[in-house]
Amino acid sequence: MTPANDIEVLASDRPGEAHAIRRTVFVEEQGVSEPVEFDDRDGAARHFVARVGSDAAGTARVRLVDADTAKVERVAVLPEFRGRGVGDAVMRAAHEYARNENRSRALLHAQTRVAEFYESLGYESLGPVDDETGIPHVEMVLAL
Template sequence: MTDYTRHFGSDADTIEMAHAVRRRVFIEEQGVDEAVEMDGRDDAATHVVLTDGSDPVATARFRFADPSTAKIERVAVLPDSRGQGLGSRVMDAAESAAVDDGATVAVLHAQVSVRGFYRELGYEPVGEQFEEAGIPHVEMRRRLG
């Protein structure tokens, strides 16, 4: 099994690695408009990036919606790296960092096609399906800690 390195922060290097994964997954693979994906909120978020050597392969970011609620966003794994548990690993890292920063709840907007993945991690849907960036989503939430 590959030994992936975790990177945390909102520094330029970490954001650049996160952008590389997000550009490949959301913009190139899923057709999300670049202006929507690169939303100007990266400096206010904590990013988690997993690297294989020096290559970024998975990412997530979180911001605080309120002092106890972390909003986890932009969860992505490169196509060639899927099926190895990296989605769970990057989510675990984001949740742990959020708890360290005071979060007791995590909320996210899950693409409907992967809501089963988030259910397996303990997230429950809240409300009705909606569209975000042209893709069907559902809000999900989970108690942390």
């Protein structure tokens, strides 16, 4: 697929559209249980939704976890929009938000199958692979 030129990323403290994308990707596609996916941290996060034209296509949430660190979580792109720059766009928005909140680093817990994507954005692995809900993950960090 070719990159979409009409990607817009909007931020919100209300996760409605983000939840729909996460339900499709994490619950339906990957088998994560709803109580695990939709945790009590949603209320303390800024949610980003990437739109391609009028379609919600991808999402991420960002939590400000300490004076230096923003944690990027629940990054998901709907299958029909993968490979079109949606993930890049939502991550750029998350990083911009973290910088604007004076955070010096972004932390995430990446599924190992997409760790290469985060490495392409400058993230570095911090340690060994661990299991989260039956899916291998690795902690990664990016200096902002």
